[in-house]
Amino acid sequence: xxxxxxxxxxxxxxxxxxxxxxxxxxxxxxxxxxxxxxxxxxxxxxxxxxxxxxxxxxxxxxxxxxxxxxxxxxxxxxxxxxxxxxxxxxxxxxxxxxxxxxxxxxxxxxxxxxxxxxxxxxxxxxxxxxxxxxxxxxxxxxxxxxxxxxxxxxxxxxxxxxxxxxxxxxxxxxxxxxxxxxxxxxxxxxxxxxxxxxxxxxxxxxxxxxxxxxxxxxxxxxxxxxxxxxxxxxxxxxxxxxxxxxxxxxxxxxxxxxxxxxxxxxxxxxxxxxxxx
Amino acid sequence: xxxxxxxxxxxxxxxxxxxxxxxxxxxxxxxxxxxxxxxxxxxxxxxxxxxxxxxxxxxxxxxxxxxxxxxxxxxxxxxxxxxxxxxxxxxxxxxxxxxxxxxxxxxxxxxxxxxxxxxxxxxxxxxxxxxxxxxxxxxxxxxxxxxxxxxxxxxxxxxxxxxxxxxxxxxxxxxxxxxxxxxxxxxxxxxxxxxxxxxxxxxxxxxxxxxxxxxxxxxxxxxxxxxxxxxxxxxxxxxxxxxxxxxxxxxxxxxxxxxxxxxxxxxxxxxxxxxxxxxxxxxxxxx
Numbered sequence: 001x002x003x004x005x006x007x008x009x010x011x012x013x014x015x016x017x018x019x020x021x022x023x024x025x026x027x028x029x030x031x032x033x034x035x036x037x038x039x040x041x042x043x044x045x046x047x048x049x050x051x052x053x054x055x056x057x058x059x060x061x062x063x064x065x066x067x068x069x070x071x072x073x074x075x076x077x078x079x080x081x082x083x084x085x086x087x088x089x090x091x092x093x094x095x096x097x098x099x100x101x102x103x104x105x106x107x108x109x110x111x112x113x114x115x116x117x118x119x120x121x122x123x124x125x126x127x128x129x130x131x132x133x134x135x136x137x138x139x140x141x142x143x144x145x146x147x148x149x150x151x152x153x154x155x156x157x158x159x160x161x162x163x164x165x166x167x168x169x170x171x172x173x174x175x176x177x178x179x180x181x182x183x184x185x186x187x188x189x190x191x192x193x194x195x196x197x198x199x200x201x202x203x204x205x206x207x208x209x210x211x212x213x214x215x216x217x218x219x220x221x222x223x224x225x226x227x228x229x230x231x232x233x234x235x236x237x238x239x240x241x242x243x244x245x246x247x248x249x250x251x252x253x254x255x256x257x258x259x260x261x262x263x264x265x266x267x268x269x270x271x272x273x274x275x276x277x
Numbered sequence: 278x279x280x281x282x283x284x285x286x287x288x289x290x291x292x293x294x295x296x297x298x299x300x301x302x303x304x305x306x307x308x309x310x311x312x313x314x315x316x317x318x319x320x321x322x323x324x325x326x327x328x329x330x331x332x333x334x335x336x337x338x339x340x341x342x343x344x345x346x347x348x349x350x351x352x353x354x355x356x357x358x359x360x361x362x363x364x365x366x367x368x369x370x371x372x373x374x375x376x377x378x379x380x381x382x383x384x385x386x387x388x389x390x391x392x393x394x395x396x397x398x399x400x401x402x403x404x405x406x407x408x409x410x411x412x413x414x415x416x417x418x419x420x421x422x423x424x425x426x427x428x429x430x431x432x433x434x435x436x437x438x439x440x441x442x443x444x445x446x447x448x449x450x451x452x453x454x455x456x457x458x459x460x461x462x463x464x465x466x467x468x469x470x471x472x473x474x475x476x477x478x479x480x481x482x483x484x485x486x487x488x489x490x491x492x493x494x495x496x497x498x499x500x501x502x503x504x505x506x507x508x509x510x511x512x513x514x515x516x517x518x519x520x521x522x523x524x525x526x527x528x529x530x531x532x533x534x535x536x537x538x539x540x541x542x543x544x545x546x547x548x549x550x551x552x553x554x555x556x557x558x559x560x561x562x563x564x
Contacts (some may be wrong), residue, residue, distance in 0.1 A: 041424055041454050087452070141319055169370075169452045171319050171481050172523055197454045238455040241526040241549070248553035254560070263530060271538040273560060 004160060004191050005029040005052060010061035012047060021047045022214045034192040036202040039211035040236035045195045049162050053082050066159065083153030087165040089145035099133040102151045123155035127181050143174020150181060161185060163194040167201060199238045210235050227260035242266040278344040278363060278442045278475055280307040280330065285339035287325055299325040301499045312469055312476045314486040316522065317496035323479045326496065330445055330477065331364035332357035362391055365441030369448050371432035375420040380411065380431050383420050387439040405434040409464050426457035443475045444468065450482065462489065487511065487525035487547035512545050527552040
């Protein structure tokens with residue numbers, strides 16, 4: 001598989017601070033992969049995302065995006081490959097209506113109008129917001145706003161999309177809508193990095209990377225990471241319900257399977273147990 | 278302080294082309310000392326209802342009784358100032374309202390505004406900071422240097438410093454990480470027990486409703502859809518699904534398990550402990 005992000009021995013601290021926010025980070029992400037980046041508040045997740053986008057410069061170590069080393073000379077070219085969506089849906093709008101907002105980035109690149117119209121339509125259709133194209137962004141729901149922000153990113157045709165807690169301020173329905181769009185974008189071949197505290201969002205990723213105090217603690221499949229059970233709370237993730245139930249059952253003296261089970265797996269196991277007894 | 282709504286209607290921008298009715302004929306009671314959860318979709322009227330609780334909005338028709346004070350469409354704003362002290366509202370993302378130079382000054386602002394002396398207000402601020410688990414060394418810092426979870430606790434302490442009897446919380450844990458969410462919810466629980474506050478919680482987190490509330494109000498499109506105990510409200514998963522309301526995780530799991538297997542739940546469990554209890558009993562009986 002083609003490597004799209006290669007991070008080698010990366011260390012970062014702000015000039016005025018002594019302590020390092022990231023220490024000896026090594027991580028390779030492949031083209032088309034969906035990686036969930038988790039960690040408690042202050043673990044360095046957002047800092048890492050900003051380093052990948054060249055918004056911050058590493059203290060030591062290197063970052064390669066699509067085979068090119070990130071440097072002053074390459075940053076503008078590299079940034080075109082990356083789109084970012086942030087946490088607060090209200091802080092990301094510039095246009096007077098949805099369509100203009102999505103077009104903003106393209107205008108900056110001086111894309112011809114006819115081509116711009118095609119790309120804006122395509123991007124808005126992709127997030128199911130085309131029918132809202134003439135609406136005022138401020139009057140949309142949180143989930144709709146984040147989908148418009150995603151459309152703004154998609155219209156730029158990046159290869160990598162970074163979502164920095166993009167679902168954390170949304171209501172359950174808005175969150176579900178945005179996660180569904182992320183799934184579709186992943187299937188369409190975009191490389192996705194989603195920074196999240198949401199267990200459902202993390203469970204859909206191919207790989208979960210756990211950051212703890214500026215270091216990578218674990219990088220594995222969601223199943224492997226979720227097997228940490230109650231210790232997940234310490235790394236910024238909710239404990240999956242199946243794990244909570246296992247703890248409650250074993251407190252009552254019941255023998256439960258050791259490995260991680262999904263909710264379906266847990267239901268199957270309980271069904272078998274009751275038919276055996 | 279008990280709160281009663283009687284036939285309350287509220288219309289935004291009445292008699293203009295933008296007129297929009299947000300509350301329809303709401304009658305309900307929030308018992309004194311209760312932990313009441315208000316649930317419903319975005320746009321169900323939760324925020325509008327909440328702003329009636331301390332007179333930020335007055336009903337277009339109908340009346341609200343809060344302890345002995347009656348609010349009608351013609352109540353003068355001046356008559357509401359004592360109510361603002363008795364009912365403290367923590368709005369969504371309250372950290373956006375921090376503004377003072379230090380954490381302590383920010384928390385002390387409310388009581389000073391209501392006439393406490395500098396010394397009284399500062400002393401109160403220290404107490405409240407302690408109550409929400411803010412470490413002493415943060416009190417002289419700028420609130421803007423703190424983490425998101427700490428900033429939120431400063432904002433909550435600022436409301437508590439007005440010593441309200443009713444604490445209204447509009448999605449107090451939105452945007453926090455799971456550990457921060459759990460900490461904040463435990464603080465409210467402790468406040469209710471130690472300070473005997475009436476707590477009104479607006480939330481989408483059904484697990485918090487199941488774990489903490491003893492009274493639930495369900496709104497839909499500006500109307501009261503149901504009210505009762507969490508056990509009553511969550512007893513009928515199909516009814517909740519019809520109204521696009523989520524279930525607590527344990528209830529959802531029990532409902533899925535019931536459909537697939539020989540397990541029967543006489544009472545739908547609300548938490549993993551209740552679920553585990555019933556499962557162990559049923560497994561034991563057969564064994």
